[in-house]
Amino acid sequence: MLLYEKLVNKEEKLSLVGLGYVGLPIAVAFAKQINVIGFDTNDKKIEIYKSGVDPTKEVGSEAIKNTTLEFTADETKLREAKFHIVAVPTPVNQDKTPNLDPVEGASHLIGRNLTKGSIVVYESTVYPGVTEEICIPILEKESGLKCGIDFRVGYSPERINPGDKIHRLETITKIVSGVDDESTMEIANVYNLIIKGGVHTVSSIKTAEAIKVVENSQRDINIAFMNELAMVFDRMGIDTNEVVEGMNTKWNALGFKPGLVGGHCIGVDPYYFLYEAERLGYHSQIIAAGRRINDGMGEFIADAIIKNLIQANKVVRRSKVVIFGITFKENCPDIRNSKVEDIIKTLKEYCIDPIIVDPWANQEDVWNEYKVELVDKDVINDADCIVLAVEHNEFKALTLDDFDKMFVKDQNDKKVLIDVKGILNKDEIQAKGYSYWRL
Structure with a gap:
């Protein structure tokens, strides 16, 4: 009998190693069909899940409370499983080289508890x-x-898009490959239990690995192009958003917009490709250039803040700057590799210690990662500059009157409003006479 059939008949179990933004949704989805062990080395995280809380907000606390998924930090429990999925993070080091410690650690852990007849599938980039x-x-x-x-x-390769309520795990086509044709088909059958979008098999594991890094590198390059345009248009006095809106009226426009590029995928995966390409003697020009541009956007935005403060006759070092958003993307609590940090760092070089507001981010996580304390927007007053860095729905719902109450009581032309994502009504703001800038 195939392992797939034993899983379906609940004679064998599946394990998920790494219960973060990627691993948790996969584990919960499989638990609706078969017996699943959810493992993570973080004891605190396991206890939070056991209490019925989903801090990732990817599947929801109600789903966690009702799942049959067995949460554990005991690695010996993995010996009860025959099908193992690895979904641990693969970040980069300070020098932008791949940090494979998590995936290597997971391999050691599974290896210590591996039994004959098992299948191990890696989802980590x-x-x-x-x-x-x-x-x-x-x-x-x-x-x-x-x-x-x-x-x-x-x-x-994982293709989950954190915070996306439309393109979900179950609806995204799954890329699959194994060490041989038999394992490829068995792995595909197992994933077909939860993937409604279909499974696409490829000829080799290397091909599957390449697909993941390339699809995110492609997005990175396209966003870098828009960011470069935004920097040039800023010098030309042209509104980038208006250009993009006009361009998107053509049927073959790609729809990319300028912005901060962080997170665990687009801001990281290209470096994995660059590393291996350079190791083989090829020095990328396009991908490397895209990374340089996108990594520099935080500093560019911070410089725009300083320029607008000066133009508003503000004393820079005494200015009270409030940044709305620190997660790497909208409507998501994930703060990993947030490029808002680059804005904060650059502002501190000008003796500005910005105030941060983010209803989605976890206070403890933000402090541990960036040594930044979050504050509630309702306590904001006497601000000289407000920066809308992340497009959370809560921020989009705020009116100009709401913002006005947070500013220092002064002439409108001395109230600086930096709209990184271009979410506010430009005409309305300009009619009020604010000092307004958007990317």
């Missing part, structure tokens, strides 16, 4: 070759088993 050249040898060494004989391995 890596450069082509990592699964076969780094992960499999670790699994073999730790388990004493042989890949292709005693156990099999596959790769299926």
Whole structure:
């Protein structure tokens, strides 16, 4: 009997290693069909899940309360499972090289608890070759088993878009590949239990790994192009948003907009591609240039804040600047690799210690990651400058009157409003006489 059939008959279990923004939705989805063990090394996170709370807001606390998923921080429980999915983060180091510590650590952990007949599938983003050249040898060494004989391995890149309520795990086509045709088909069958958008099999694990880094590199390059245009148009005195709106009236416009590019995918994955390409002797020009442009947007926006403060006759070092948003994207609590931090760092170089407001972010996480304290918007007053950095629905719902109450009591032309995402009505703001700038 195939492992797939044993899972469906609940004779075997599936384990999910890494219960973050990616792993949790996968584990909860599979738990509706088969027996699932959800493992994470973070004891505190496991206790939060056991209490019925979803801090990621990806599946919701109600789903956590009702799931049959078995949450655990005990790695020996993995010995009860035969199908393992690895969904741990793969960040970059300070020098922008891949940090494979999490995925290597997960491989050691699974290897120690691997049994014959098992399948291990990696979802973590890596450069082509990592699964076969780094992960499999670790699994073999730790388990004493042989890949292709005693156990099999596959790769299926995660494509979850945190905060997206339309493109969900179940509706996004799943890329799948295994060490051989048999494992590819078995892995595809298992994922078909939860993926309504269909499963797309590819010829090799390296191909599947490449698909993930390339699709995000493509987005990164397109956004970098828009960011470069925004910087040039700023010098030309042209409104980038108006240009984009006009361009998008053509049928083949791609719909990209300028902005901060952070998070765990678009702001990271291109560096994995660059690393492996350079290791093989090829020095990328387009992808590397895109990364440089996007990584510099925080500083560019901070400089725009300073210029507008000066133009409003403000004493820069005494100015009270309030930044709305610190998550890496809208309507999502994920603060990983948020480029709002770059704005904060640059402002501090001008002796400005900005106040941060974000109803989506967790206070403790923000402090641990960025040493920044969050405040409630209702206590904001006497602001010289308000920066709308993230397009949360709560911020989009605010009116100009709401903002006006937060500003220092002064002439409108001395109230600086920086609208990074262009979410406010430009005509209305200009009619009020505010000092207004948008990307």
